[in-house]
Amino acid sequence: PAGKYHLYGEHFEDDYYKEIDENNEFEIIPIVDVAIDIGSSRVNVDFNKTVKFTIKVKNNGPNNATGVNVSAIIPEGLVYLSSVPSIGTYNPDDGTWDIGNLDVGENQTLVINVQTNKTGLIDYPVNVSSIEEDSNLTNNIDNKTIRVLMADLAITVNASDEIVNPGDIVNWTITVVNNGPNNASKVLVLLDYSDEELIYLNSSNATFNQTENKWEIPSLLVGDEISIEISTKVNSSDKPLILKANVSSDTYDPIESNNYDSDSVDALPICDLITKVSVSENPVNKDDLVDWTIVVSNDGPDDAADVILSLSDLESLDLIVLNASDDSFDLDDYEWIIGNLDSGGNVSLIITTRVNKSDDTITVTANVETSTLESDYENNIDNESVLINPICDLIIDIEASNETVGYGDIVDWIIVVSNDGPDDASNVSVSLSDLESLGLIILNSSDDSFDLNNYEWLIGDLGSGDSVSLNISTKANRSNENVTVLADVETSTYESDKENNHDNDTLEILPICDISVTKIADKNPVYLDDVVNWIINVTNNGPDKASEVIVNGSFPESLEFIIYELTKGELESITDDDGNVVELIWKVGDLESNESALLVISSKALEEGEVVNSVSANSSTIDMNQSNNFDSAIVDVISNESGEDNPDNPDGPEVPENPDNPDNPENDLDEDYYDEFPWDDYFPDDLFKNNDDKALDRNSDSKSDGNHIKSPKKQIDISKKRTGNPFALVILSMLALFSLATRKN
Template sequence: MICLLAPALLCSQAWAVDVQISQLTDAPDPAIRGGQITYSTFIENNADDTAHNVVLTFPLPATTTFVSVTDPPGTPTCSHDGGTPGTVTCTFGDLLGTLIGGPVYQIDTVIRTSGATGSTIDVTGSVSTSDSDSNLANNTLTQNTTIDDGADLVVAKTDSPDPVIAGGNVTYTITVTNNGPNSANAITVIDTLNDNMTYVSASGSGWSFSRVGQVVTCTRSTIANGATAPAITLVGRVTGAITGTITNVVTVSATTGDPDTSNNTTTQDTEVTLGTDLSITKVTVGAVIGNLTATFSLRPRNNGPFPADTVQVTDTLPAGFTYISAIGTGWSCSAVDQDITCTRATYAVGAANNITVQATAPASGTNITNTTVITATTPDPNLSNNTGSVTFNIVPDGADLSITKSKTPNPVAQGSNITSTMRVTNNGPRATSGTLTVTDTLSTGETYVSGSGTNWTCSHNGVNPGGVVTCTYGATPLASGASTSVLTVITTATNAGDLTNTSCASDAGVGGQPDGVSGNNCASATVTSTAARADLAISKSADAGGDTTLSVSENTITYTINVTNNGPDAATGVVLTDTIAGYVSSSTGVAVTSSPANYTCTTGSTVTCTQQSGSLASGATDQFVIQVSRPLFDGPQTNTATVNSTVVGDPDRTNNSTTATVTIDPIVDVQMQNKTVSPTSVAAGTQATYVLTFRNNGPSTAANVVVTDDFNLPVGGDTNFTFISATPTEGTCSWDNGTKILTCNGITLDNGESRTVTVIIRPNWQSGDPVRTINNTATIATDTTESNAANNSRTQTLSVTSSDLDLLVNKTDLVDPIGYESGVPANNTITYLVRITNRGASLATGLTLTDTMTPKNGKTLTFLGDKATPSGPIAPLCNNVGTSITGPATQTIICNFPDLAANTSYDRYLDFEVVTAPDPTGDTHNNIATVSVNEHDRLPANNSEAETTSVRMRVDLAVAKAPALNPVQLREPFNWTVTVTNNGPGDSTQTTVTDTLPAGMAFYGAAPSWSKTGPVGSGTCSTAGQNLTCNLGMLSSTGVATITMPVRVTAYPGGGTTTNCVTATTDQFDPNAANNTNQCGTVTVQRSSLAGYVYRDLDDDGSMDAGETGINAVTLTLTGTDAYGNTVNTTTTTNAGGDYLFNNLSPSDGTGYTVTETQPPLSYFDGLDSRDNGASAIPGSRTTDVIPSITVPANTALTGYLFGEIPAASISGYVWNDEDNDGAAMPVRLPASRTRKLP
């Protein structure tokens, strides 16, 4: 109001209004494309007048759609115009200034983005009034929201079979669909099997699987927009002993944001019916012997999860078998012909009660199959294991002995010894029980020399040469499946020609076992005895450059082998073999020459030279030269050569082999096999990974291997990068940043062994952000002599493209509004949290925050500095610390922060002190945070964030509540007294009190009223139902407001007390809400009651005597007026004992209450009514059933108000023929129809 004092004393009115958008927030930020965003707009009139025709307009961004808008409590009405995307408009009508108690309205507008929505969207809200606005600068506010890719994943699931029999498998089919709008990456499906199930398997094209307990995890790399991934098939078995429903839960997620998570989880219920999985197997116990008792073991099992009822095992014996018996614990067995049936009433889970079946086997048979089947009346989910079979042969009784035999040498020189070796095996089915004997029948051309072997005793009989060698085995019996020790028989080749002898084994003697298999009892062997004799002898020498050591400078070893025939006859069919020591497969070079050249030689790890023509005369020598070239295994190597004749017998074979030993010095071929970089092209500021793969091609061990990776190449590439790490599979690595060389040592490589080093670097941003390359060369070296240095290095080139990242800044004030307190700077500090997020992919360098602060006109703020934590010390990374700024001027603060890795955030807290006290309506200060980096920012629109902070006076409201009367009677009017105190230091320009009465209490009588000290100003108190709201306007510092609330208790509370709580709030800043929130008062509530009886007054004396019982279900009514003027009319009914009670009564007025009885049934006559348990009869009550003028005091329980009723009298007896005229009834009475009850 502006008044001009002039002669005319005219006063004109002007409105001082300031409608503003105090805040515009977004949630979430970043948001998901395809998802919803909630924008909260806060509207107020920051003035002391009323603004008229206030309207908020909120245009929606393109590519978005309207979802909803909230109408806050009060006047505003919000609506969307139906356009695409359209505008939200809210009409507020008249908006009261906050200085005179006006509200701050919050409007929540929800929109949904679409596939066409870009990386950011901007929204702007604007508020207007038909009045002159004192500050148009705060009528508009803009919010920027970052948009990330979104993929709406939907999971679906089916089961089969359903229902499933307990113990059976359930197959779940899981499908995942991406409803977009973008591709989904790194998808994870988690399926939790029910506790009553056991995992069986999981499969699905393109999916990877893992399991921990009941949780199965399925992953895949991507699902395109609009696509459905190949189905997942998950199989579980019901193993819990349950029936009914089991539930399976599956959830899908991805690293891509999901705009609708309500469809990410689904459940599948499967009905489980009673059942159990029975199985059976069958085996033979021992061999099945012809004509003897065969034993079979039938092994039924209940795999669960329930006991099986009425179980039956059937077994049909094969043809030719004769049933003997079938027994098993708990089984009842019988047989009809070949069919055996075993039954039992029930079979527990996990039971292992086997059935033993015995039958007489026929004499013979092969490939005989016997099958058994198990069934039950309990359903079985898996019939595939209900049958068990065994296939067997019938073997003859006894011990089936077999023998093996060999005979060397071949050929043998006439007159030289022959060695025969034999071994006997018992193939069963029984152990030997007689004398295990081997008879070896010699040819007529060989003479027995000796027979020996562990546990063997031999003798020869008959002619010699020739005859029979008999050997017995002492370690009997020989068990079925066992073999004897080796038996050796030495003979001499007496005659020339083929010498064949045959050995036979038997279980001879008394008690010996029969041998039903005769074909394997004997074995024969032959050698050729030659009359010609040639004693071949061999010698060997090695030469490696003049000695027997092959040094690292030497490549070839020469072996010289001489074969001499010591006679007496020429040798033909000569064969030389030489095993090359140190030979490296497919690598070692071997060359052979013979003199004379009538030998054909093959090379490799063994050299074999075979005489093709001619002969080696007695006394002659043939020479072989073998040249062996590297690579060779190092160390001492012994080479053995052997010579034999395949045609002529050798009388002395002890000189047929010779050795030569050489020492081979180690040589290796270490190779840098491969060097890869992934990815091959990276943006500056992102990491690249090199993998160096190196190996030792041998043949020796490479010692002290050193791998270097040199990035400081003189030609091409640059060195502007950061070394991150190097991880060797063996050894350790060190990095020299000066030389840009990586060195890895402590590595030993065996022949054929490979190792790797993984190196990670990050190319740095450089001025101009050019495209460039980084070259490097990896090299391997060893202290061991190398055979090939040409393969020791590999070079790799990394392409570096321009940097790429997205910085996002969010700024919030930790407290808004703040409460100003003069002289207490600590209470006048605004703390802003600046959160900078690097959304990748490059490292953010040169990270700079530019923070601008614009105070309200005429108000001063001081920048105190920045810090790492909200309550930590100032540790400046920003300039202008300690400088002040007065609005409307703007202060610019520059902060330099450390590098920020991709996908990480950096928090910094900035403190500003409010120097100037706020206006009564409060102040709003504007701050903008802007971030920048060296790197290219692909989305600069989210690099700035504005934040407004309100400053109010600091006000500490305290509220207390007490009843003016305590205790109170039920329905007695009384007042609650609410006292609101402003403890300061500031004035509360708008003070609001709210109170909700408890159930059973109501406002009564006069309207609530208020009073206060200090400026009276405006104020209102109003009630709505149980709720009280008082807008008290200004409450000065130290001021007190008192509210009187007339109420009454309408229902008696449990425990006899009731509590009522009150809350006071302010439009300023209250740092201590504890003393003004839910402050409660308690009042004790008292009640009265009236009780008595309705009874059978048998002696009609108005008093309830012994033996006089109550009357049930009689209705009584209490009427009158209570002490507080309320009309009372209440009804009750007697219980089974005739008691009645009128409870929860208020005290009566002076005339008292009246109790009226409704007359009982006609079978009663009205009796006398009384007070004081019959001591005071009520005159005239025989006809009224009324007890009047009952004065009920406060907090009193009255008793003894009696209503007497007189039961009707009766006479009964009999009428009979008194035939003997004695006045006594006859034993047999007349029928009932002949009697009559008299009244």
């Protein structure tokens, strides 16, 4: 085996040889066979792509190798990226891989990753060495050649049209050609365009990815040409629409200037003119002034050029043009030269005309035009019509048959409607006040077309110069009111004067009342020369105020008038030639509803026998119930032969004589007598036990027959009277209650 050796030899002298003694050293150098191999991941590599070179070193023996070193310098055209040695270290700067010892049969590997940066053939030579003598130097070197490919790809874009309108279809042809010198792999074409302005429709190649706008070509041989057609719809205006295309591949392209191309189409401007015509009044009448407003607006995305608007021949429509708001409007040709109109802009024109006809319809048409393309031509034309009314003049008159009525009276309401206008009136109707709410009960009407529930009279058409009338009979169901009935007439025909479409008439419904009167005596029978008091109660049972209430009462000759007291009004008397009171007139005045008044008269019985004292009440207000306007009281005057007290009032006082003049035939009593008159003694507190009875029946036999004593109307002065005395008012109230209680009992 290889190594250093030391030899020593010694031979003692013998009979044959001399003595030999010698040393010697020698070295046997070892022999190795170190082999190297280089390979690549690809032979044909695209430019600027990564290539992996693998270098393998093996010691084929027969001895271990030491100081093994590999030279693997990165050649020009390759850029070092990284390396992975299985043993030792690799220095990319000088290309040395220091392995060190390599045993017999041992393998070591170095992987080097590089990137191509030039095209053509690139050699990568490597060699290996060791300290030991290599028995086979042929496998100490190796080389790997790779080819970096290149292909000159060129792209062109062509549009099917140069000038287009919005909505047009544009076909784009994209062509790719490989000018060599190598085949191109993984060719990629990318398109760039606005998908809002150019709406994708379809393509001629199914491999086109519309979402990403890319076309993938797996490979393109040298000299080959391939095309694709993309169809789009124009969705923009007034601007160039550009489609850009770019081609690339995994194969290096030495000429990049022809990898890009584009083409464009010019989208023409587009507008959308809209015309609107409006009229200031509708309907109108002959000789009215009417303003026609024409508004032109541009709702399109672009400006409109050379805008002109034309109108109907207004004169032929019987419209007299007075003026226009824009001097550019031709009053003769009825044309309005607008010129340019910006997108989103609008202009307006007002034409003032006078209507020169009647009972017709006039339609004015406006049409706008422009040299710019429009998206919608249907809204370029507009028109407006105005209705010219016929003219009528309705007059209504309402009149009540009476100016003043009483409750329950019949009242006729006469309504007359006439047409004084030049034309017929249509849909004529009359509406009246709610008669029921006014207290008028409808009995009948002269025309069945009058609605008794809604108080409407449907007349219909009324010719020029014609008139119609309606008679409504009603019954007054209220009192003490002024009832005003309103009448209004309407028509769908224009009227020149509406002030006479309304009329009213007022009916005075007189107030009503129910006057009742009662008369009672405070005792019965009455002794001769004794005092008897007569209580008269007059009441207004309503419902309205009773005016000028007067109570008339005969005063029998068998009685002598003494004094009186009343709560309201004044008392007058009528006397005979001898000065005796024969009739009393109580002027009560006005009585409100449910108001009462009392009168108490004191008298002296002069003769024996039956005394009938009657009374009647009346008012200037209508009395709806006159059955209770009369009453009478009857007493029997008897002689007191026994000298006993009056059986009806045993404790009653005697009437004192006038101390100043006891022989006075008229027995006038002075003031002291009135003040000292013992009312409390005469009317004890327990006399009016039923003072809560408010509504008591009267005895039918106490009713007066209404005949009053007739005598000359001679007024006399009754000096002994008081009004407003608080004590007397209390007595009178008690007497009133007493009278009711007595009548009931």
